[in-house]
Amino acid sequence: CCCCCCCCCCCCCCRVVSREDAPLICAKGLAVVDCSWNRLDDVPFGRIRGAAPRLLPFFVAANPVNYGRPCKLSCAEALAAALYICGLREESRGIMARFKWGHSFFSTNVELLEAYSHCNTAGEVIAAQNAWLEQVTAEAGPAWPSSDEEGEDGGEVVDEDEGEEEEDQGEEAQAPQQDQQLDSRSISQQQQQQQQQQQQQQLGRLGQLTLSSAAESAEA
Numbered sequence: 001c002c003c004c005c006c007c008c009c010c011c012c013c014c015r016v017v018s019r020e021d022a023p024l025i026c027a028k029g030l031a032v033v034d035c036s037w038n039r040l041d042d043v044p045f046g047r048i049r050g051a052a053p054r055l056l057p058f059f060v061a062a063n064p065v066n067y068g069r070p071c072k073l074s075c076a077e078a079l080a081a082a083l084y085i086c087g088l089r090e091e092s093r094g095i096m097a098r099f100k101w102g103h104s105f106f107s108t109n110v111e112l113l114e115a116y117s118h119c120n121t122a123g124e125v126i127a128a129q130n131a132w133l134e135q136v137t138a139e140a141g142p143a144w145p146s147s148d149e150e151g152e153d154g155g156e157v158v159d160e161d162e163g164e165e166e167e168d169q170g171e172e173a174q175a176p177q178q179d180q181q182l183d184s185r186s187i188s189q190q191q192q193q194q195q196q197q198q199q200q201q202q203l204g205r206l207g208q209l210t211l212s213s214a215a216e217s218a219e220a
Contacts, residue, residue: 017054018122022086024052030082032075037066056081057116057129062104077105085116085125 031050035043059073059081066072073081076095080102083092096102106113115128 014053014055016057016122016125017082017085018125019086019117019120020122021052021054021082022088025083025086025088028052030079032078034075037072054082057085057112057125058133059109059112062101062108063099064101076102080105081109081113084113085119087117089117 028051033043033045033048056073056078058071059077061067061069061072061074061077063074063077065074076099080092080095083089083095093102093106096105112129112132115132116125119125119128
């Protein structure tokens with residue numbers, strides 16, 4: 001059977017599920033790995049046999065335990081997502097109808113579900129996922145340093161008058177200049193590390209952004 005896990009953002013060892021897997025699912029079925037997200041290290045994935053292992057693309061969880069968290073779907077959500085992507089929408093909704101919160105999974109991920117379900121191959125699903133993530137990240141407005149902190153080339157802004165004074169000092173100013181360059185490099189490295197941390201935090205905020213968009217759509 002086709003075995004799905006969440007999510008392709010966390011692993012790249014196998015192919016992402018797509019509509020091309022629909023015949024396999026209809027013929028052999030679909031299964032998921034039933035385990036706790038807090039005990040993934042205890043699961044012997046290497047001994048789990050699956051003829052066609054698949055991963056899910058990016059989704060936001062709607063289950064009560066991990067509500068609003070990117071990728072942390074429950075088993076029911078994982079099954080429903082895979083079925084929906086493969087065009088088996090009635091079967092997908094049938095699974096989530098068993099839960100009081102089931103409708104929230106579809107309303108929260110409506111854009112993603114529709115985008116993935118119109119992709120014919122795994123490559124197209126990945127492209128759709130990346131395009132959506134880039135769009136949401138851009139709308140979130142990454143906290144880049146302001147123009148007062150950086151120059152046009154991305155480095156620190158240097159006072160031109162100060163630069164001229166340093167040139168006039170001659171050889172006696174070389175040692176202080178080297179110290180200032182080292183300090184500037186250290187500051188630049190700290191800024192780069194802060195930017196990387198901010199970019200990593202963007203993914204964690206995508207869940208909340210998606211939930212906000214779904215709520216606005218419902219009110220409209």
